[in-house]
Amino acid sequence: MGFSTAVASKKGGVGKTTTAVSLAAAFAARQSRVLLVDLDPNGSASLSVGLERANMGPGTADVLLDGRPAVEAIRQTDCEALDVMPGTVDLASVEAALGPSSRSELALRRALVPVRSEYDHMIFDSPSGVGLLTRNALAAADCYVVPVVPHFLAVEGIALLLAAAERLRHRCHTDLQLGGILITLADYRSKTTRSNVEALRSRFADGVFAVEVRVNIALAEAPEHGQTIFDFAPHATGAKAYDLVVEELLMRHQQSLRSDKPAMVGS
Numbered sequence: 001m002g003f004s005t006a007v008a009s010k011k012g013g014v015g016k017t018t019t020a021v022s023l024a025a026a027f028a029a030r031q032s033r034v035l036l037v038d039l040d041p042n043g044s045a046s047l048s049v050g051l052e053r054a055n056m057g058p059g060t061a062d063v064l065l066d067g068r069p070a071v072e073a074i075r076q077t078d079c080e081a082l083d084v085m086p087g088t089v090d091l092a093s094v095e096a097a098l099g100p101s102s103r104s105e106l107a108l109r110r111a112l113v114p115v116r117s118e119y120d121h122m123i124f125d126s127p128s129g130v131g132l133l134t135r136n137a138l139a140a141a142d143c144y145v146v147p148v149v150p151h152f153l154a155v156e157g158i159a160l161l162l163a164a165a166e167r168l169r170h171r172c173h174t175d176l177q178l179g180g181i182l183i184t185l186a187d188y189r190s191k192t193t194r195s196n197v198e199a200l201r202s203r204f205a206d207g208v209f210a211v212e213v214r215v216n217i218a219l220a221e222a223p224e225h226g227q228t229i230f231d232f233a234p235h236a237t238g239a240k241a242y243d244l245v246v247e248e249l250l251m252r253h254q255q256s257l258r259s260d261k262p263a264m265v266g267s
Contacts (some may be wrong), residue, residue, distance in 0.1 A: 001034065002120035003253055005179055006141035010157040012128040014147045014182035017044045018219055020125035022190075024240035025104065025228035028081035030246070033121035034180070035074065037108070037140075038087030040131045045125040046086040049077045050226035061090035063111045064136070065097055070115045076226075088127070095132040096114075102171050104132060109174075111142040130164045138165055139172045143179035147213075150183055150196035155203050174193065177256060178248055183212040211244040 001154060005021040015141055018042065024036040038045040039060055046056055055075075061086070073085050082124040086098045098104035112122070124137035148154045169176040181204055184265075187193055201208050216238035230237045243250060 002122075004116075004124065004140060005249070006124040006126060006134075006137040006144040007147065008130075008138060008160045008161060009127050009128055009147055010130065012201035014149045015213065015219075016128065016147050017048065018223075019145065019182060019184060019213075019242075019245075020123050021045050021048045021223075022219070022229050022238070023081055023246060024121075024123040025079060025230045026242050026246040027121045027123070028079050029230050031083060033118065034082045035115070035119045035122045036084045037112075037122060037124045037137075039091060039108075039137055040086060040087045040125055040127045041089050041091040041184045042127075043087040043089075044223070046084055046107040047226065048223040049079070049082065049084050049228060051075060051077070051084065051086055056086035056088050059086035059088045059090075060108075061088050061094065061096070064094050064107050065090065070111050071262045072114070079231065082228075083119075091127075091133060094136075098132060100132070103171055105135045105139045105168065108136040112140060113123055129162065135164075135168055138176055139174055140252050141176060143249075144181045146181045147184045148181055148200065149185045150193050150200060152192070152196060154196065155199060158200075158204065178202050178207055180209040180252060181207050181247060182209045185215055186212045187215045189261050201204060209245060209248055211241060211248055213227070213238065213241045213245070216241075 007016055011014045014083050024034050028034045036045060043056060044118035052188060058073045063070050063073050074083050076083055124141055126134040126137040137152035146158055148158055216236055218236035219229055222232035224233055
């Protein structure tokens with residue numbers, strides 16, 4: 001049985017959209033049926049899988065703001081097993097339109113009920129921070145992945161996000177778990193990278209993926225061509241890394257199903 005994953009971060013510039021798109025594509029490459037839900041008003045995930053900005057409506061905003069059926073907002077991509085619900089600038093109006101209630105935080109979860117059985121996996125790309133769109137992604141997900149660049153202040157931002165996710169889990173009565181903290185854009189040419197990675201692993205222990213995604217130019221170039229890394233450069237180190245991330249995420253999920261204390265939950 002499939003599960004859904006939110007990709008969330010308090011900070012921008014950590015490879016969040018790259019991670020969401022690459023996870024979705026990696027699952028699709030394993031013959032899974034995947035829906036990528038773009039919750040970012042910038043629509044970067046949608047552009048990264050080949051959609052043109054002029055053809056993104058109706059999208060996620062129409063589902064959340066106007067009650068449009070989710071099935072009407074879903075597009076096929078050039079990847080046969082990967083569909084996308086596009087993100088548009090109208091998503092910026094969601095917070096003001098829906099308000100701060102816990103019911104508003106569950107809007108996406110409710111909207112996706114009719115299409116969940118059509119997909120093995122759903123991946124949610126949320127904007128940076130813990131605003132209403134990110135909280136909707138977390139409330140709709142079974143687990144969440146936190147990409148983090150190994151910088152000095154990274155630990156504090158992760159701790160705040162984990163605390164916010166835990167509060168939401170209790171408030172919305174979901175089974176949300178931490179899928180893992182993913183070290184991204186790791187550049188070991190920098191003198192501080194190794195010590196910062198060690199600090200992250202020391203602080204969050206098994207909550208951090210064993211796999212790291214290192215700086216890879218192909219990951220940066222793929223969105224310009226409207227392609228995932230698996231179509232643009234399938235043999236690049238970035239593609240291999242994200243395939244291993246999915247393998248580890250699946251393993252963590254299976255462990256959580258077998259354990260009374262879910263293996264996905266980090267410290």
